[in-house]
Amino acid sequence: MKKLKVGVICYPSLGGSGVVATELGIMMANKGHEMHFITSSMPFRFLNAHPNMQFHEVTIEGYSVFKYPPYDIALANRIAQVIESEGLDLLHVHYAMPHAVSAALGKDMAGSDIGVITTLHGTDVTILGYDPALRNTVRYGINKSTIVTAVSESLKQDTINLIDPNKEIRVIYNFIDEETYVPRDAGTLRSDLGILEDEKVIIHISNFRDVKNIPDIVKSFHEITKTLDAKLLLVGEGPEKENIIKLVDELNLQDKVIFTGKRNDMSELLAISDVMFHLSSKEAFGLVLLEALACGVPSIATNVGGIPEVIEDGVNGFIVPYGNIDAAVEKGLLLLEDEELYAKFKRNGFITVKEKFHSSGIVDQYEELYYEVAGK
Incomplete structure (x- = not known):
């Protein structure tokens, strides 16, 4: 043609x-x-x-x-x-x-x-x-x-x-570009960011706008750290950054939350991450959720917009009600602590990317x- x-x-x-x-x-x-x-x-x-x-x-x-x-x-x-x-x-x-x-x-x-x-x-x-x-x-x-x-x-x-x-x-x-977003060896990135070997890693990637609802992610992470050792990677920049930094300070999480700024090594950052948190109030699709699945990272995400078309609740991640921090914490801990469930979600995520997207x-x-x- x-x-x-x-x-x-x-x-x-x-x-x-x-x-x-x-x-x-x-x-x-x-x-x-x-x-x-x-x-x-x-x-x-x-x-x-x-x-x-x-x-x-x-x-x-x-x-x-x-x-x-x-x-x-x-x-x-x-x-x-x-x-x-x-x-x-x-x-x-x-x-x-x-x-x-x-x-x-x-x-x-x-x-x-x-x-x-x-x-x-x-x-x-x-x-x-x-x-x-x-x-x-x-x-x-x-x-x-x-x-x-x-x-x-x-x-x-x-x-x-x-x-x-x-x-x-x-x-x-x-x-997504399947050649870029694949499970990979991230080299020394984990230690470069100051993440200890036994710490779990929660990641969020966005443009830090109000609609991304990052305060709920920080509050959820704060509760999770009461149960297990973890670090939170906040990847990006945006108008809400100063407010987020203030909340991190108020919760005394300065040593546990890492602001990476804008990065071009997203697949490497995902490679050192265990779970993505994406608790938006609006989201037409949620491309980062698909990128995470392709890298073997399940998500905890809200039941808004097109998110449930990417994240199937109980299959490749968990869907929680918008604004419900308790539910996000509960599902996050379940996924981080249950190795068998985590492995299942990871496998299902690869299937979702291959068969649907x-x-x-x-x-x-x-x-x-x-x-x-x-x-x-």
């Missing part, structure tokens, strides 16, 4: 959507498709040397007439330029706002009838969708798309309930969509 030229619009950050968009681009490039990333900076994990991947930077000029630089307009302009200069067959945008809106405008500017696939990742619906001032804009971006996908059944339902679009929404799950099957689903949209 014809190899396609695909324009990709995403956030070039370490967030889940940017990672998935880039990994998908890499795998599509490996299949021979030309992938053109139109973003404000080079995406994380972008393979600059790959002959089938190109980066088109969105530059924003500052003008005194604007209080804030108009990124969405600059993006639309760059999309129009790349549609024309590269002869794109379709656009794949990640997030309805602003990316799908900018794609619609860029198409018009280029006088093109190019098809647009919009993938919803969560924030554009579960946060912006609650804002009456933005809901219509999100709906506009979705309705202007040719095909819309969501990363979980939960997000699909939230979109229908909150946004009420006139487009069908198809569910295509997230995936393997990249090959999910990339094939996207490729079918690409040909469907390019043929319209």
